[in-house]
Amino acid sequence: MLGPRPTAAGPAETDDAPLTAPGATRAMEAVLERVLEARLRQARDTDAVFAHEMAERVAAFVRRGGKRLRTAFVWCGWRAAGGSGDVDAVLRAGAALELLQACALIHDDVMDGSPLRRGGPAMHVDFAHGHRAGPTSGRASGSAESFGTSAAVLAGDLALAWADDLLTETALASPYGPRLYDEWRAMRTEMVAGQYRDLRAQASGSSGTEEALTIAVLKSARYTVARPLALGASLAGADARTLGAMRAAGRCAGLAFQLRDDLLGAFGDPALTGKPADEDLRARKLTPLLAVAVRLAEAGGDQDAAAVLAPNAEALPGHTVERMRAALERTGARGEVEARIADLAASGLRHFGATGAAPAVRREFAALVERAAGVAPRHAEELV
Template identity: 85%
Template sequence: MLGPRPTVAGPADTNPVPLTAPGATRAMEAVLDRVLEARLRQARDTDTVFAREMADRVAGFVRRGGKRLRTAFVWCGWRAAGGSGDAGAVLRTGAALELLQACALVHDDVMDGSPLRRGAPAMHVDFARGHTAGRTGGAAGSFGTSAAVLAGDLALAWADDLVTETALSSPHGARLYDEWRAMRTEMVAGQYRDLRAQVSGSSGAEEALTIAVLKSARYTVARPLTLGASLAGADARTLGALRAAGRCAGLAFQLRDDLLGAFGDPASTGKPADEDLRSRKLTLLLAAAVRLAEATGDQDAAAVLAPDAGARPGHTVERMRTALERTGARAEVETRIADLAAAGLRHFGATGAAPGVRREFAALVRRASGVAPHHAEELV
């Protein structure tokens, strides 16, 4: 029995090969906009209240953007594996990743109780405010949380629909879907390990690394690279090199995110700068600081970084920042970011990708990892 006909993939989405990763990202935005319009029409046909209050919010959140790094890494993986010709499947896969990212962020904000995302109220906060403004019954916070969970589910459904449609229309669809399915499971596993580490008060470097690999390195870089490569029919050697490159570059990205979570400017990050420290989120940065404090006998740093009950007040957060600096953890993480970024470029070079594609990947790694210019020159 034949599967359902694609509703988005098709001749209208035929795209020539974008010349650059930024070009691929711009082309993906156009595809994503068409996908969202189609989904919103379906939502309005289903129920006008649901469409207005739920589907429109999800579409608006997706359109509000983000780094769009995953699409660029999909493109790099496809080109590294020799992809050429119609790039439609690559762009639709990038669009699906943006929808999946929307699901991940909305649910993550609910679990972390984050008030802001992308410089605006987080989804659960926005729903709660709407509930209060409408003067309806029940607790606004509970409604906001429940509605945000459904909003994330809707974004996930849209993402899965789009990947299924793309796989059905691609000669390499089975491989694409295998990569997608593995990535979804890894993402959930990483989120669960993150939650578990927080309630247990863990400080272990090995656990922090496991979370970073599952939740970020594979999801942000490694799987997007192999999703793109799968659409080009990549061989085992190329896939292996891309996985190694993605793990290194993805960890560099996560370490940079750890630093931004502790020291970043909310005006640039779009979220509170002290959130990770207030909740004592287990990161590789925190694990490094605990290890260094214990190794050097810095009892003050060890005490302020140790697990305890409840959210930490502002003065404790400042002391934690001081400890991260004084123990040398911040400097150690900066060095590790540069080393991981360089290793990622070496592994990517093993794919045999053309020089132009390697330069594109290097630019993406610099953007993701925030490597300083003098390091960046070495990486190219």
């Protein structure tokens, strides 16, 4: 049981105190579970095989969790804008974001060929395993990898359909529905644009810092923080000034989150992150971290680092992930990115203060930024 539910008459409350982001996340989990059960019933009514092999896999993947950061930022945006209106709509918007995140992760793993996600097999790997085991009537034919890839694409599509259905239902029932849907529509387009720019950069062998930042903003910063904040604020009827401050805060905090994710992708512990720690390095994926390292190596005349980190380095012998990590350290790229994360977190906090949010909400935003970026925003202690 979740305890007392927040009311819809004003800021959500439990025991006469505002519901915090962790409490809202727990409440969202209950909403998400009801949505998943309804979608699974619909899937079983449609086709039993599809329901068992596809829909249940998607639901299980969603239930495996994740940071649920987007829901927390939706809630923070709603509270910062006054926290008035329908609480259930806020929770449902958070649940829709979690379904959209499932779609993004499933498709991203297919495109990157990632074997692990959230501490278990990636969706395409799980489907391939099922193919090798064969249906109940005997072994399956054809390529298990091809089947897994195709099935995972469909699984991501299904998660997207569930997300869109839920957000549309929420928007139709809200007096702020058009605003909510405008934010959602823009976010989906930005996600696809960012993913395409990522693929394009890999194909072209780009190492430019500006391109790396463009991809990070489109693919992650807006999607992870800026748009969720604006989705929540929209459901509280926020004005244009407040929304502008939210987006600016979210862009800074979201980029700090992505830079931290880049560092974890290069140096993190897979046991803690739930995914391999060297995929981006092996693929020479264009990240701000890699772009900064290439720039510093070239500027400093470090030919070995420049060669190891170059987009075509995988074709050369002896360029191991260990040498790439050493180059990231030696050039100063790791330190520069760490400093940039701290600067962005502090900037995000300053922009968020311009929303007029109450001190308690600003402290909660600072805590969320620390959780997302792995660094406490400077001057957070002043939020009293």
